[in-house]
Structures are given as C-alpha cells and as structure tokens.
Amino acid sequence: MTLTSKINGKTKKNKEFKNILLSVEPEKEHYYTLSEKTPFSDEYITIVRNELADSQRSSLLGTAFDYLARFRIAQFLKREDVVNGMVAVKGFKKIRNYRLRESGEFLEDEYCISLGKKILEFVNDSTKPISSIFEEAVRLxxxxxxxxxxxREGDLNLDYLLIDSAPHDIVGELDKLMLVFEEKFMIPEIITQKSKVVFNPQFGVGSALVDGADADIFIDGTLYDFKTSKDRTLKKNDNLQLIGYYLLNELAIKTLSQFDFKYIHMDIKRIAFFKARFGEIEYYNVGERLPYADVQLKQKLKEIAIHFKGKKIRPPHMFADLEEVDQILEEIRNWDT
Structure with missing residues (x-):
C-alpha cells in the first residue's frame, strides 16, 4: 500500500487518510507558472503531441522520461548518486526471482549493474547526448x-522486459520531450551548479508509514513532479499526492535526528509540476500557505500520526530504532493544537 494506492483506495481507512489531505488540498487559483501563463489553462501551447497508441505505452514513456530527466540533471551536476536507490532495481529483483523459480536459472545481477554503468558513463561525460541512454531508460x-x-508470475514477458528494444514511437517522443526539457527546465532560474538536489527523494518515517512514497526530484526548496500527460488540467489525485509528499516530509523532519530511514533532509517551500509536453511549470508556495507555525499544519501531522497508530513500520534495515520512532509519533499524537 503506497501513498498513491492510499489516495486511490476505497477502504474506510484509505478514505480517512485521503480526507486528511483533502482538508489542505492546494487550490488551483494559488498555483502560478514560470511563464506567467494562467496555470492549467488553454494558454499552454502543445510542443510535443502525444501520438502513442495506448495508455500502457504512455505510462512507459512517462516513467522513462522521469529517469532521463534525472540523469540529465546528474550529468549537469556530475552526480553519480543518481543511480542510488532506483525503484527499477526492485523490479529487476522481482524478475530475477521469478526466472529462478520458473526455470531454475539465475538472472545475474551483472545485467542490472551493466545498465548502471552505462548511466554513469553518460553522467561523467558531458559530451554524450541524452539519446545515448534512451534504451537504458526505457529498460529501467x-x-x-x-x-x-x-x-501474476505467468504474466511476466521476459523477452519484453530483458531483450526487446525500446519501441520506436516511444524513443521518438522521448527525443522531442528531452529537447523541451533542455530548453525549459535546464535553465539558471531552476538549476545551477550550486543547487541542492535530491534525486528520487523519499520521506523517511513518512514513506515507511505508507509502505512507500518517492517523488521525482527536489531542487533548491522545490519538490518537482514530472508529467508527460497531454492533459493541461489539475488532477485531484496528483494534487493530493504532492501535498501528501509535503506532509510526509514534515513528519520525517520531526522524527529525523536519531533514526536512519534513508532520509535526506529537505526544506520544501514549493511543490511543482513540470508539464513536459508544454514546457510549463506550475508552482504552489506550500511554505507560505501551510507554514509549520500554522496550527493547521501541526494538526495535520497529528492526524496522520493518529491515523497510523498501531501501524507496523518496516524499516530500511534492522538497526533503525523503531521504539524511539514510536515514542516520537506518540508525542505528536498528543500535541496540543
């Protein structure tokens, strides 16, 4: 059960959690754009048309774009840690275990390691074009x-996952989308050599409580979510997901000092969508709308802690001090707001 599945879930508990987020849902009118166009409007110009045949291909394209965007930023910053903690590695392990059970053959980790090496070659060589790792990004x-x-294990198509080349239509659109990304995102107003960047950020205890929550990227106080949809509108669940990340991050900060939950500190001042097909960025100043001194934010953190009371947390490793985590969460549950 991840943050996304909790927002989309139909159980009573999931609806209770979603209601916590709904009470602080960012209003459309409070977003603003870097281009000064009206957010989520018909003022946006489509630069890259969606010509993919179905939603499954569109989903694959979107995930591949997320990886490519982070890899390009890592190349700009010379940051090899972009390959650390990739969700794709977990997927590879699932495929590896399936193959072992089905055929008795062990899929060597070198397969995945070789992908990582190609990514690092790109990151460390500024002359390499982003197109040189399109195949690797689609595989990931x-x-x-x-x-x-x-x-179901029988549904895993190993040729598709491990051998087949990236579809030509997806590669073609990735090429166009990355040109837009270079022009509209890789600019000094958004990122510089001195920027603080967290790749694929997670939210410590907050992520553990929802059994998984990871965003696209954090840059200089802004948490970005990359979107390749052709839809200009603000989707409610996307909106709730971003504000959910913000709240989980605040909870992580409150339970940070003594525990190792693979959390890198982020002071999130803004949440934002980058709409790749339009080259538009929509910002929401969550730090102004929901500052920590505000009683409402403290109340939301309290409600989240209460909601997950009794939840068995799965730590990233055996050395995490769960007893003290529970103690701090109990203190939050008893806050006087």
Whole structure:
C-alpha cells in the first residue's frame, strides 16, 4: 500500500487518510507558472503531441522520461548518486526471482549493474547526448513498472522486459520531450551548479508509514513532479499526492535526528509540476500557505500520526530504532493544537 494506492483506495481507512489531505488540498487559483501563463489553462501551447497508441505505452514513456530527466540533471551536476536507490532495481529483483523459480536459472545481477554503468558513463561525460541512454531508460522504466504493480508470475514477458528494444514511437517522443526539457527546465532560474538536489527523494518515517512514497526530484526548496500527460488540467489525485509528499516530509523532519530511514533532509517551500509536453511549470508556495507555525499544519501531522497508530513500520534495515520512532509519533499524537 503506497501513498498513491492510499489516495486511490476505497477502504474506510484509505478514505480517512485521503480526507486528511483533502482538508489542505492546494487550490488551483494559488498555483502560478514560470511563464506567467494562467496555470492549467488553454494558454499552454502543445510542443510535443502525444501520438502513442495506448495508455500502457504512455505510462512507459512517462516513467522513462522521469529517469532521463534525472540523469540529465546528474550529468549537469556530475552526480553519480543518481543511480542510488532506483525503484527499477526492485523490479529487476522481482524478475530475477521469478526466472529462478520458473526455470531454475539465475538472472545475474551483472545485467542490472551493466545498465548502471552505462548511466554513469553518460553522467561523467558531458559530451554524450541524452539519446545515448534512451534504451537504458526505457529498460529501467519497464523494471520500475513491474515493481509498482501486482502481476501474476505467468504474466511476466521476459523477452519484453530483458531483450526487446525500446519501441520506436516511444524513443521518438522521448527525443522531442528531452529537447523541451533542455530548453525549459535546464535553465539558471531552476538549476545551477550550486543547487541542492535530491534525486528520487523519499520521506523517511513518512514513506515507511505508507509502505512507500518517492517523488521525482527536489531542487533548491522545490519538490518537482514530472508529467508527460497531454492533459493541461489539475488532477485531484496528483494534487493530493504532492501535498501528501509535503506532509510526509514534515513528519520525517520531526522524527529525523536519531533514526536512519534513508532520509535526506529537505526544506520544501514549493511543490511543482513540470508539464513536459508544454514546457510549463506550475508552482504552489506550500511554505507560505501551510507554514509549520500554522496550527493547521501541526494538526495535520497529528492526524496522520493518529491515523497510523498501531501501524507496523518496516524499516530500511534492522538497526533503525523503531521504539524511539514510536515514542516520537506518540508525542505528536498528543500535541496540543
């Protein structure tokens, strides 16, 4: 049960959690754009048309784009840690275990390691074009999707996952989308050599409580979500997901100092969508709308802690101090707001 599945879930508990987020849902009118166009409006100009045949291909394209965008930023910053903690690795392990059970053959980790090496070669060589790792990004996207969905083992197509080349239509659109990304996102107003960047950020205890929550990227106080949809509108669940990340991050900060939950500190001032097909960025100043001194934010953190009371947390490793985590969460539950 991840943050996304909790927002989309139909159980009573999921609806209770969603209601916590709904009470602080960002209003459309409070977003603004870097281009000064009206957010989520017909003022946006479509630069890259969606010509993919179905939603499954569109989903694969979106995940591949997420990886490519992070890899391009890593190349700009010379940051090899972009390959750390990739969700795709978990998907690869699921495929590896399936192959072992089905055929008795062990899929060597070198397969996945070789993908990582190609990514690092790109990151460390500024002369390499982003197109040189399109195949690798699509492969990682396939692994990523396998990890995020429940599939019956018999449904795993190993040729598709491990051998088949990236579809030509997806590669063609990735090429166009990355040109837009270079022009509209890789600019000094958004990122510089001195920027603080967290790749694929997670939210410590907050992520553990929802059994998984990871965003696209954090840059200089802004948490970005990359979107390749042709839809200009603000989707409610996307909106709730971003504000959910913000709240989980605030909870992570409150339970940070003594525990290792693979959390990198982020002071999130803004949440934002980058609409790749339009080259538009929509910002929401969550730090102004929901500052920590505000009683409402403290109340939301309290409600989340209460909601997950009794939840058995799965730590990233055996050395995490769960007893003290529970103690701090109990203190939050008893806050006087």
């Amino acid at each position: 996207a396939k692994f990523d999707q396998i990890n995020r969905i429940r599939v």
